[in-house]
Amino acid sequence: MKVLAYGDILNQGNSVFAAVAYADGDMLLLALRGVIRIENPYLYLQPFIDELSAKLAEISIAKVELDFTKLRFCNSNGFYVIMDIVEAIYRLSSGPVTIRRLDDDDWHQETLPILVDIASEEVSARTRFESQLEA
């Protein structure tokens, strides 16, 4: 697997959130870990979004897995960042998208589908949710 893009959020020198996008052949795996709590997450994550978009424009992705199961908290300021990341991936890839999320978590069950824009027919047709209990 090859790392396409990496971004993180630091709090007092410690990484509290990390986003990593890997390519494995024609498959893209995006893993989000930690918490988004800061007032303006774009300060840290806009470079990640730009780099990911640029890399995806250069390669062909036919299958996507988005893993949110290690994202433990996201404040409302982080919603737009998630929307931007997901939108770029859907726009710059083709094929099915599997979204891994937590079963017993309000954000994962109620808000994440909105941020993914599951109401869109195009998104809905490509998307399958897989829920799991928190480890």
Place this chain on the structure above:
Amino acid sequence: MSELKQSHDTELTLQWRITHLGNVMGDLSSLVAKPAAELVGAFYPPRLAKRVNSVITELVNNAVENAPTAEASVGVELHLDAERLHVTVSSDCTPEQFRVVKEHVERIHSASSAIDLLRQTLAERRRTKLSGGIGLIRLVAENKFHLDISYDSTVLAVHCWLELGGLS
């Protein structure tokens, strides 16, 4: 009755008051929300602890981001028992700020679907590059909190509560 009612006789009451918000050097919402959520999680199921994390984070963030002066203060009160979770966050607020919050809360209360309102508001604010305005909707749409506000000409109190029997 959900699992949240299982043998939960423990009552928790927490109260903070912090003045001079302009002096803060860390993420205040995190510093308050995390220990509260951990304490709740020691007695109640994780899903309720996560809701405590969400409500304190969003309301304290609002208080800090909208503090009218560096000397402004914020108060957080949490009470939890087997029947109900109630969180109130009080903060200094100008009459102009209160009018905006009041209109926002009225919009939430008049919405036929909080989830649809969250979807519409996210789309609008993302398109117009406006920040904020999502936290209160999120608490109602995502976390199923009841919401009300009160104002005494200088201090805004935001009340959020949850009947534990209504959790699924």
